[in-house]
Amino acid sequence: MSSPQCVIKESGYSPELFGYEEILKNIEEAVEKLDSSARSNIAIIGDPFSGRSELLHKISELCQGRESKIFFSRLVGDENFLHIIEKSGDIVLVDDCQLLFSRKIGGFRKLDLFLNIVASSNKLFITTWNQFSWNYLRFLYPLESIFSFRIELPRLGQMELKNLVMSTCEWQMTFVEDKKIRKDQWLVFSELPVDLTLFKRTLRIPVPRLDYSALRSRFPAKIGSSEPENETSVEDRVFQRLKDASEGNPGVAKAIWKRSTPKAEGSITPEDIIKPQYKIDLDYDQAFLLYNILCMECVSVEELTGIIGHNANVNRFIQDLKRTGLISIENELLSIMPEALHSIERYLKSVRLVC
Amino acid sequence: MTNVDVISGPVKSINASTILTSLGMLFLAYAASRISTYVLTRLSEWKFLNVFGLNRITVKILIPLLKFAFYFAAIYFILASVLNIASDELILFSGLLGAGLGFGLQGLFADVIGGLLIVVERPYQIGDKVTMGGHYGEVTDIGLRVTRLVTPDDTMVSVPNSTIFHNPIANANAGNLEMMVVIDLFIDPGCDATLAMDILREALVTSKYVRLSGKHKYVILLKAFPFYKRIRVKGYVNDFRYEFPFETDVTRRAWQQFRRAGIRPPRMILAEEHTYRGEPGI
Numbered sequence: 001m002s003s004p005q006c007v008i009k010e011s012g013y014s015p016e017l018f019g020y021e022e023i024l025k026n027i028e029e030a031v032e033k034l035d036s037s038a039r040s041n042i043a044i045i046g047d048p049f050s051g052r053s054e055l056l057h058k059i060s061e062l063c064q065g066r067e068s069k070i071f072f073s074r075l076v077g078d079e080n081f082l083h084i085i086e087k088s089g090d091i092v093l094v095d096d097c098q099l100l101f102s103r104k105i106g107g108f109r110k111l112d113l114f115l116n117i118v119a120s121s122n123k124l125f126i127t128t129w130n131q132f133s134w135n136y137l138r139f140l141y142p143l144e145s146i147f148s149f150r151i152e153l154p155r156l157g158q159m160e161l162k163n164l165v166m167s168t169c170e171w172q173m174t175f176v177e178d179k180k181i182r183k184d185q186w187l188v189f190s191e192l193p194v195d196l197t198l199f200k201r202t203l204r205i206p207v208p209r210l211d212y213s214a215l216r217s218r219f220p221a222k223i224g225s226s227e228p229e230n231e232t233s234v235e236d237r238v239f240q241r242l243k244d245a246s247e248g249n250p251g252v253a254k255a256i257w258k259r260s261t262p263k264a265e266g267s268i269t270p271e272d273i274i275k276p277q278y279k280i281d282l283d284y285d286q287a288f289l290l291y292n293i294l295c296m297e298c299v300s301v302e303e304l305t306g307i308i309g310h311n312a313n314v315n316r317f318i319q320d321l322k323r324t325g326l327i328s329i330e331n332e333l334l335s336i337m338p339e340a341l342h343s344i345e346r347y348l349k350s351v352r353l354v355c
Numbered sequence: 356m357t358n359v360d361v362i363s364g365p366v367k368s369i370n371a372s373t374i375l376t377s378l379g380m381l382f383l384a385y386a387a388s389r390i391s392t393y394v395l396t397r398l399s400e401w402k403f404l405n406v407f408g409l410n411r412i413t414v415k416i417l418i419p420l421l422k423f424a425f426y427f428a429a430i431y432f433i434l435a436s437v438l439n440i441a442s443d444e445l446i447l448f449s450g451l452l453g454a455g456l457g458f459g460l461q462g463l464f465a466d467v468i469g470g471l472l473i474v475v476e477r478p479y480q481i482g483d484k485v486t487m488g489g490h491y492g493e494v495t496d497i498g499l500r501v502t503r504l505v506t507p508d509d510t511m512v513s514v515p516n517s518t519i520f521h522n523p524i525a526n527a528n529a530g531n532l533e534m535m536v537v538i539d540l541f542i543d544p545g546c547d548a549t550l551a552m553d554i555l556r557e558a559l560v561t562s563k564y565v566r567l568s569g570k571h572k573y574v575i576l577l578k579a580f581p582f583y584k585r586i587r588v589k590g591y592v593n594d595f596r597y598e599f600p601f602e603t604d605v606t607r608r609a610w611q612q613f614r615r616a617g618i619r620p621p622r623m624i625l626a627e628e629h630t631y632r633g634e635p636g637i
Binding site: 103104105106107108136139140284285288307309346347349350351352353355 | 402572
């Protein structure tokens with residue numbers, strides 16, 4: 001039985017890449033070494049929504065004329081993918097290698113075959129991997145010797161995120177100051193919900209939080225300089241907040257930007273950029289299910305049932321996760337919500353499912 | 356006229372006030388140790404603790420330390436400030452203490468000293484899984500006199516602290532949350548042991564409770580016995596509280612797959628089959 005196929009993810013990262021120019025240059029050099037004995041297979045490792053697939057698209061453009069074969073995630077689930085690799089050119093690009101395995105007994109067969117081919121072939125393999133899956137698999141397989149050239153996608157900076165979101169912005173955006181909040185206000189208050197189970201009520205406690213960009217503007221730009229840092233513009237503060245909220249992940253930044261910018265209005269204030277807060281409280285089985293969705297990025301209910309093993313529970317767990325806004329279901333495939341990525345990661349670290 | 360409330364002698368003055376103050380100090384030490392234990396226990400269960408590089412055991416280390424600190428501070432305060440004991444009186448006090456030990460307090464004294472050594476040397480900490488005094492369980496409290504364990508069948512066992520002087524202590528996790536678990540499966544000697552090892556390996560590494568890292572590796576061992584083969588897997592559980600669910604999860608899924616692959620458990624060896632005439636069964 002073939003595994004469910006997965007569509008190429010809509011991470012929303014534009015074809016124009018921002019911030020990964022240096023990586024592309026390194027890969028170009030590696031491709032140039034293909035004919036030499038110094039060939040080394042490449043693993044591009046990144047978080048969900050970090051733009052791995054888009055980077056691979058860009059790499060395929062670099063390989064034009066080298067009889068490359070682009071091999072995307074929709075094919076990884078295909079049982080015949082090994083034959084396709086064998087017939088392909090001397091450069092093989094494989095996206096979403098985390099879909100080659102499933103965390104269950106007998107779930108590593110395709111990955112075993114694939115890694116054997118990669119280790120023994122003369123072709124150059126350029127592959128992309130989910131960070132969490134890679135961190136799990138590297139203790140089971142000698143991935144670091146098979147893929148001797150590894151690239152971990154970095155977090156994007158403020159300017160790169162700005163270029164990214166503005167390149168896809170369909171309307172003229174104006175950046176305005178929120179009149180209610182002073183721009184030099186470095187201490188802001190947000191509300192923390194606290195459940196009072198005894199009284200069956202939720203109390204909202206104001207919690208002070210530092211606005212780093214406002215605080216930074218109060219100190220000298222350089223040590224020894226008596227001049228305070230040049231006052232940051234509203235636009236810069238918007239993108240600083242976007243960087244802080246998305247933690248430099250392009251897909252997450254785009255999702256937060258989309259939520260923060262209503263289409264009808266063409267203006268945005270720094271305070272409009274809000275990182276959604278998720279209150280995650282799951283039992284261990286639910287957390288393990290969420291971990292698998294995080295690792296695979298795009299997975300069917302059938303596949304998850306094979307991993308968890310209890311059909312009724314899986315459906316209930318999925319509905320619970322959907323209700324809390326942590327995952328989305330599209331075409332019967334489950335994936336995590338980009339805005340929830342970092343909350344999920346922190347939660348799974350707290351229950352020790354993520355190292 | 357002699358004042359009945361005042362006992363005069365080597366100790367400057369023991370009256371109702373000093374006794375009450377001393378009792379008050381001991382009560383304060385007790386209250387402070389209970390409050391600190393409660394706060395630290397609650398803090399140790401905070402789910403985002405490991406985001407700060409801590410785990411519940413690193414927080415619980417402080418519990419016995421604080422407890423001993425409070426009690427010794429209270430005793431010091433009573434001796435130094437309330438009873439105002441001078442050096443020659445301290446010698447007399449030591450003599451009295453020695454006599455007390457001779458009359459049957461030596462067990463209590465050994466337990467307190469044992470408790471102090473546990474705090475200083477840390478052969479185990481609150482939260483560790485240990486075998487001591489013939490009992491296996493999770494350490495829930497290290498007191499002045501006894502260490503309390505909760506066994507897997509939820510029985511609380513109080514083991515005197517002096518046990519550390521004359522009995523070995525086996526600590527399964529030594530302050531870490533990860534703990535090695537050894538799982539044995541026995542198969543029929545005629546079955547494919549290599550396939551069984553592969554299945555058991557996958558059952559282990561795909562378990563939701565497993566911990567895999569550079570430090571936490573797994574091993575699979577095979578040993579042949581006359582009537583069965585033993586496959587032993589050693590792997591780490593990510594939190595020792597899941598020790599038994601981990602063992603169950605791996606065993607259950609491995610046997611499910613064994614059955615599909617035609618791997619059988621060892622056949623029952625009936626006593627009659629191997630009974631020689633006039634000799635007992637094997």
